[in-house]
Ligand SMILES: [Zn+2]
């Protein structure tokens with residue numbers, strides 16, 4: 001089978017790997033579609049992010065969906081030919097954080113396509129994947145592309161859960177890549193009233209409007225655009241910080257109202273913060289990292305038509321054009337989510 005392997009920054013290759021048969025409790029899946037994520041792009045552009053560096057070739061990818069081709073012994077509830085979204089979250093189930101129900105903090109996590117541990121965890125950009133049946137969310141009725149959006153949507157549902165009550169809230173989203181866009185959809189679905197989104201790219205802000213933002217601000221054209229929301233101690237109850245950029249977070253904090261909650265999703269490295277404002281406005285600053293059970297909620301909400309991700313799948317490339325796909329996926333002038341069709 002063909003796989004997409006990153007060797008080092010800018011060295012992406014399509015390579016053959018051996019197929020394996022599914023064991024008990026596992027299924028074999030013919031992968032149909034894979035979405036390119038920010039983390040995949042970090043490996044492609046920079047060979048890693050922060051302290052996480054590639055130290056050996058690694059199959060990329062963790063946003064995949066496909067059709068079941070073989071059922072291992074003891075698998076029930078799934079059928080041959082069925083479309084499934086495959087959760088890349090593979091916690092051990094027994095460490096102290098798994099025992100507490102915080103599976104995304106698992107000490108032995110084997111998240112697809114991650115160079116955090118060594119040996120690296122090989123990813124899911126491959127023609128054939130063997131996965132645990134418990135990772136598979138039936139996605140009947142969705143396109144393969146929509147099903148492959150379950151992973152980033154789950155990230156945003158987890159963040160929304162971390163943010164607390166959303167009903168009637170004023171929400172600011174800074175950074176409208178795929179995660180920012182899906183946070184707009186998730187916040188709206190959870191009952192947010194006013195949603196304002198910022199970015200530097202006109203194309204991306206147009207997409208934020210399509211996602212339902214009430215107002216968008218281009219911070220490149222109007223760097224002080226959030227100042228009008230800072231009057232009288234601020235406007236927003238919730239900030240989804242999806243850019244990982246210090247200026248976005250700093251401007252966002254100035255527009256937060258007392259008692260508001262900042263959810264940090266963007267991974268842009270360490271930064272200095274306006275601690276005076278965080279303290280005096282009694283803001284809560286919370287990180288949000290990956291997801292676990294939200295993956296199945298994401299698929300369910302899409303299947304019910306309660307969240308529509310289709311407009312944000314902006315490109316689909318055949319497997320042989322994987323390098324071009326990676327080059328365009330990060331271009332905020334034309335891409336929200338670029339995907340690869342495996343066949
Ligand atoms: Zn992802």
Ligand SMILES: [Zn+2]
Nearest residue numbers: 092095098106
């Ligand atoms: Zn664990």
